[in-house]
Amino acid sequence: MYGTHKSVISKLEGDIQSVKEKILDENIAEDKVGRLICCHTSSNITIKQKEDLEKMAEPYQLELIGINEIANDLKKLDFQYLAKEYLSISESTEQIWSINDFIRIHDESKTNAPISNDYIGDISEIINTIKSSEKRIFLISAKPGTGKTRLAIEICSLLDRNKYNIICVKSNNQDIYQDVKRNLNLHKENIVFIDDVNTTQNYISTLGLLNTTNNISFILTVRDYAKEDVINNIRVYGYNNIEPELLKDDNFKKLLSQFSQTEFTRKEIEHIKTISKSNPRIAVIAAKLSSSQDLINFNDEIDILKDYYEEILNKNNIIYAEQKTLFILSYLKKIRLESLEENQKFNKLLK
Numbered sequence: 001m002y003g004t005h006k007s008v009i010s011k012l013e014g015d016i017q018s019v020k021e022k023i024l025d026e027n028i029a030e031d032k033v034g035r036l037i038c039c040h041t042s043s044n045i046t047i048k049q050k051e052d053l054e055k056m057a058e059p060y061q062l063e064l065i066g067i068n069e070i071a072n073d074l075k076k077l078d079f080q081y082l083a084k085e086y087l088s089i090s091e092s093t094e095q096i097w098s099i100n101d102f103i104r105i106h107d108e109s110k111t112n113a114p115i116s117n118d119y120i121g122d123i124s125e126i127i128n129t130i131k132s133s134e135k136r137i138f139l140i141s142a143k144p145g146t147g148k149t150r151l152a153i154e155i156c157s158l159l160d161r162n163k164y165n166i167i168c169v170k171s172n173n174q175d176i177y178q179d180v181k182r183n184l185n186l187h188k189e190n191i192v193f194i195d196d197v198n199t200t201q202n203y204i205s206t207l208g209l210l211n212t213t214n215n216i217s218f219i220l221t222v223r224d225y226a227k228e229d230v231i232n233n234i235r236v237y238g239y240n241n242i243e244p245e246l247l248k249d250d251n252f253k254k255l256l257s258q259f260s261q262t263e264f265t266r267k268e269i270e271h272i273k274t275i276s277k278s279n280p281r282i283a284v285i286a287a288k289l290s291s292s293q294d295l296i297n298f299n300d301e302i303d304i305l306k307d308y309y310e311e312i313l314n315k316n317n318i319i320y321a322e323q324k325t326l327f328i329l330s331y332l333k334k335i336r337l338e339s340l341e342e343n344q345k346f347n348k349l350l351k
Helices: 008-025 047-057 067-074 077-087 099-108 124-132 148-158 177-182 203-211 224-237 249-257 266-276 280-289 301-315 320-332 337-342 344-350
Strands: 036-039 062-065 137-142 164-170 189-195 216-223 240-242
Touching (some): 008 036, 008 047, 047 062, 099 164, 124 240, 137 148, 137 224, 148 164, 148 189, 148 216, 177 203, 203 216, 216 224, 249 266, 280 301
Parallel strands (some): 036 062, 137 216, 137 240, 164 189, 189 216
16 A cells, blocks of 8 residues: 555555456466555554455455554564664664574674575484474584584574574673563474573573473573583583584585685695684685685684784774783673782783
């Protein structure tokens, strides 16, 4: 519906009739028309009026979209980014996302290796385990850069959206409990994916939803050095442990080709494998650098990371002292300024 009209119903009737005439004039077959969609700004169309409009639209299906429906949709997970981007409306802590928005936000960060690439490998057994297991926590653990987040996203993407409600969590150091609870679907199986769970504020209370909600499961990623702490917190619920598979030679080549136009020789591929120590994230960064750098000059993963992140540091004018401060904060998580003298770890790092 476009334009304005004093009577919403008469305007809708006119639009429906106009569209049906247009379909006849254009000789469009009935099976080629999915449905007629009419948008309106009324908030008080009665059931009887709706039924009359639907009958008028026959043999086509009619979908009426009112201002109330749009408002409700904008609160849903799939559309919250649109509400924030174009209407400056945000009711969440911006930690809960749909799969597509999670990927987009992750890849927007220059410090992250992309996860929008095609997944390489077969995870059918993992999917079957998630569908059939009585345990409702699935822990993906491995070293940094080995594909934990990408594996979790692939699992979520392959689950039937008609049966599963997927909630993706990326922490920004705020409590996630209320946001997760608000987005649960009573009529579907809820899969809550929490990335880097050990860095997520108050995740233990969120896992407590397992005690009160039957249709919820969690997929958690954690780096190997924090694995034991997380296991201590989830052991009471029971869990399945999942580890990303190491890339085989052919798959390693496929991965590199997704991030570079360079036709790598076998020798170059072996060199990338060696200097990256077969770490997918570092290998991807090396592939991206290959368009502007001669990889033969890189001797190890430190050379790759230094070259890649140095550009980011320089663009943001982050001097060495600030880099050191950021490292300390990253390592210690938080520092009480009033007790710096008592913080032995901090004092050692400053030296």
